[in-house]
Amino acid sequence: MGVQDPTVVDDTPRVTAPGGMPSGPVPAPVSPGGGGLTGRGPLTIIEGSRRHWALRALGVVAVVAVLLLASQAQAFRVGQFTNVFIIAIAIVGLNLVTGHTGLLSIGHSAFFGLGAYTTGVLVARYDAAPMTTIPVAVVLSFVLGLLVGLPSLRIKGLYLALVTLTVGVSFPEIIRRAEELTGGAAGLVVRSASLAPPAWTGLGRAQRGIWMFWVSAAVLLLVMWLSRNLVRSRFGLGMRSTRDHEIAAAASGVRVARTKILAFGVSGAITGLAGSLFTMYIGALSPDGSFTLLKSIELVTGLVLGGIATQLGPVVGAVAVVFLPQLTGAFSTGPLSGVVFGVVLIAIVFVMPEGIVGRIGLWVRRRVAVVPADRPGLAADTTAAPPPAPPPHSNTHNRWEDQ
C-alpha cells in the first residue's frame, strides 16, 4: 500500500469528466506498487523493470497457451480461427492507413483480392509453390497501394474515400474481364493437392488445415509486431501527426506527401499478404464471392468494432466479424439474423464508440500504466517516486485515440 508523501499536498478541486477519469491537476501521489486495483491511482510499471519483463513474459505465455488450445479444437473450428487470423492481418493493414494516418479507405478489398489472385494464379496456372508466391503478392499489393496513395495528395476526406471505393468496386470487374488469367466470373480454383504443406514440414496434404493455422498465426504476430514498431518509429510519428493536423505536420517538417503514399503502400502490402494466405486457406476464389465492396465494409466494420488505431483492435475486430454473423445465425434463422446483426452492430457502437479494445484500454489504463524509465517525476529510486498524471481524457474528443 502507498504512503502519502507529506510534502506534497493536493488540495486542488478535482473535476471528473464523463467517463470517470480525473482530469486537471496531479492527484495525490502514490508510490508505484500501490494504488492500481485498490483505486488510489494507476499501478505504474517502469519500462525495463523486472515487473515489466514479468508482464511481458506472462503475455507471451498467454498467447502461446491460447494458440495451443485453439489448435486442439475440431478441424472446422481450426479453419475458422485461421480465417480470423487472416482477416485480422488484413485489418492490421487497414488500421495503418485509416487508423494511424487518418485516410479512410473503403476499397481495401482490392488489395486483399490482388494478393489472393496473385497467389491463386501463380499456383494454379504456373505451378508455383504456395509459400513462394507470398513475396510476389506483397510486392504487387505494395505497388497498387502506392498508386492508390497518389490521389491522396490532392484529394481529401470523403472524396478520397470515393477514390478508394472506385478501386474496391473496379477490382471484381477487372478480374471478371481478365478471364484468360483469372478464370473470370467462374472463379479460380486451386486444388488442395497444390496447397499441401511444404515437404520440409513433414506434414501431408490432409494436415494443410493445421499448417495454415500456424502459418497464419505466425504471420499475424509478425505483422502486429511490425505494425507496432512502425507506428512508434519516426515514420509512424509522421503518420500520426499527418492524421491529427496535416498543416502543422507539414510545418514541422514531416514529408506529408511521402508519408501518405508510403502509408498506403505498406497498408496495401499487409492486406495483400492476408489475401495470399486466404487463397491457401480456402482454395476457391470468386470475384463476386469474397472480393467485393462488402468485404471492404467487413474490414472497416472490424476495425471500428475492435478499436481504431489500437494494437489489438484488429484481432478483436476480426473475431467479431467472423463470429458475429455465425452467432446471430445460430440464434435466429434467415433474414432475422441480418436484422439482429445490424442491431448488435449499432448497440456496440453506442456503448463503445472507441471500439472494444479502446474501451478495455481505458479501463486498463486507469489501473495500470507502463512508463518509460526516464519519465520526469520519477526518481532514480523507484520505490518513492510520485506517479505520473494520467493523461486527461475527454469522451467528446472527435479524433481517434491512439494507444
Place this chain on the structure above:
Amino acid sequence: MKRFLRVVSAAALPALVLGACGSGSGTDTGSTEAGSTGGAASAAASVVNADNCADPEGVKAPITGTLKVGWSAPTSGPLADAVGNVIEGMRARFAVENAKGGIGGVRLEVVVKDDAFNPERAKTNVGELIQKEGVHVLETFGSGQVDAIADDQNDACVPLLFAQASVPAYRDIAKFPWTTEYLPSADVEMGVVVEGLKKKYPNGAKIALAANQTESGQGIANGLKKAIEGTNFTIAAEAPLTDPRTAASSLKSSGAEILVNAGVTTDCLALTQAIGRVGWKPDTVIQPSNCADGATLYAPAGDAADGQQILRWLKDPANAAFADDAAVKEYLQQSAANGADSPTNSYTVNGWAIADLMVDDFTRAAKLEGGLSRLTIMQAARTQDYQPPMFIDGISFTMSPTQAYGVLAFQPFTWKAADKAFAVGGDVIDISSQYDK
C-alpha cells in the same frame, strides 16, 4: 450389287451398335433391377471407393437410426425465399418417406446451416456439418460454394449429391468422385436449344446473344457458341446484360432472327421489357431454363413475351397442361400436407424432385453389398437412371461411371401471352446419345 450390299452392311453395323448404346440409358424410365444394379455398381465401385478416404471404416459403416442430409445454403439474403422453398420441398418428400417407414427403418432428416452465399462460411459450415453434426450427405446452393467445399468433402468422402450448381469441372468423375450436380449443364441445354432451332431453321439463321456477366450467364453463352459450331447458325451480335435497355438497342440493330438470353432469373423479365420498349420482336426468343416462373417473369411483360420459348424438365403444377397428371395431383396433395407453403413454386418442385432422387439412391444403396453407407450411397448415385414422377415423361436423371450430366433431355414450352400460361412447344428432345460414350 454384292459390293454395294457389303458397303451398306458395313456402314449399317456400326450405326446399329451406336444406336443400341445410345438408347441404352437415355430413355429408360423405370428403376433398375437388382441384377443390372450389381453390374453397374461394380463399375461404379472402380470409380468410387474408400481407398483415398481419411476414414475408410467410417465411409463403409452402416447407417442406422437417422440419415442426415446437411445443407449449407443462403437462408438469409436475396436468395432466402428460393432456397427456403427448395428445402421445404425436400423436407416434405422426406416426411412422406418417413411415414412409410423410411429407408428400411432409417429416418431421413434435413439439417440446414446458413452461409449467406459466402464461400468462406460454406467451407466452415461443411466442416461443422461433417465433424460435429455427422451428416451423411451434403447439399449446397451456388457454384462458389461448391468450389469452396469440393476438396474438403471429397477428402472426407462425404457425398455431395445434387448440388444446386452446374460447374463443368465437377462433372469430372475421376477427380471428384464424391460430387454430383443437379442443374443441367449449360452445354447440354444449349445443345438441345440448337437441336430445336435446326428443326425450325433448316438453313441456319443469325443469333443475337444477350449475356449476363456472371458465371452462369457466361456458361450459357459459351455453351451456345460450342453448340453452333459446325452448324449454319452464326452469332450476329453479342451484348452484356448489365443494362438491358442498352443491350436491347444494340442487339436490335443486328437484325437477327433469334434472340438468346444467356442470363439468370433477374434478366428474363428485364430483357423482355427492354426489347418491347425498343420495338423489336425477333422471330424466336430463347429464355434460359431457370426463367421458369410464368407469373412473375413473363406475365408482366404482356405481349412482348408472347411466343418466347423455354426448356423444361419438370412438370409444372401451376400449368393447366399438367392438371390431370396423376403424379402432379399426388405431389400437390402430399407436399401441402407435409409443410410446403407454396407447392406450385418451381423451387419447391425442384426440392421435392431432388429428394425423390435421393430416396431412389438410398433405396438402391441399401440393397448393395454392405448395406446403406456413405460408400454405397455414392455408388448408387453414380449408377442412377431414374425418372422422378415430377419429371416430364421421357426425361430422366442419369448418371453412369462414364458421364455425370444428369438431365440430358428437355421439352420446349412456349409462352402464350393471351392465356398467361405456357403451352407445350414440341416433343421431348433427348441428346443423351451425344454424351454416352
Place this chain on the structure above:
Amino acid sequence: MDLFLERLISGLTNGSIYALLALALVVVFRGTGTLNFAQGELALFTTFVAWWLTTQSLPIWFAIAAALGVGFIMGALIERLLIRPVAKRNDMAVLIVALGLFTGLNSLAGLLWGSETKIMPSPFPNGESDFISIGGARLYGDALGVWGALIGLMGLMTLLFRFTKVGLHMRAVADNATSATLAGVRTSRILAIGWGLSGAIGALAGVLVTPLAPQQLSLTTMFSIFIAASAAALFGGLDSLVGAVVGGLVIGVLEAMLTGYVSVIGGSLQQTSALLIIVVILFAKPTGLFGTTKLVRV
C-alpha cells in the same frame, strides 16, 4: 442516330435516378456533415412499404405519398435516436451506425416481405405504346415522368431553401451550427427535418426507379444505385444540390455511352469506367465540380 438517342434517353433516365438519390445524400451532408451509407437501403425499405400498399389494393399515388411520409418519419427518427447521440463522439461511429442500418434495413425488408423479386407498378404510363418518337428513338412515359419528377423536385428544393424560413434555418445550420444556435435556430429540429427530408427524397427515388430497374423490386436493387449516387454527390461536390443533379446525369449518360460505344469496355467495366472518370475529374477539382472549397484558418 436513333441508337444514339436511345442510349442518351436511357442514360438520362438512369442518371435522373442517381441524381434523386444524390440529392438526398447532399441534404444529409449539409446538415450533419456525414455521408449516409444507409440511404439506399432506407429508400428500398420505403419502396417496399409502397409496394405492399399497392398489393392492398390502394391506388399507386396514395402508396407513393405514404412512402414519402414513412421515409420522412424514418429519416427523422434515425437522426434523432441513432445518429445524434453518436455524432458527438466520433466520425467513424456514425459510419458504423450507418453500416448497421444498411444491413439491418435490408434484412428487415427481407424478413417482412420476403426476398423474392416483386413487380412494382409505375405511377406513369409505361405500357408498350405509351411513348413519343424523337428522331427514331422512343421516349416512354415513365422516363419522361422520372425527368419531370427530378425537375419538379429541384424546383421545390430551390423554393424551400431560398424562400422559406425552414430553408433559411437549414442553410444556417449547414454553414455554422454554433452560430445558428446562438441566433435562435432550433438546431436539433432542423437536423431532424434535414434527415427526414432526405428520407422522403430517397423514397421518391426508390418508387420511381423500381419499375424501371432490371430486377424490379428486390433486395439488391438499390446497392449499385447507391454507389453511383454517392459518386454523383461527391463528383458534384457534397454540399451542392446542383452538383448532385449534374453529377447524377453525367454518370448515367457516361455509363450508357461507354457501354454502347466502347465495346472493349463493354458492360463488364461499366461501373469502373464511370467511376474512374469521376476520379480523374476529382483530381482537377478535389472538392467536386460545384463544391465549395473551405478556407480554414490554421
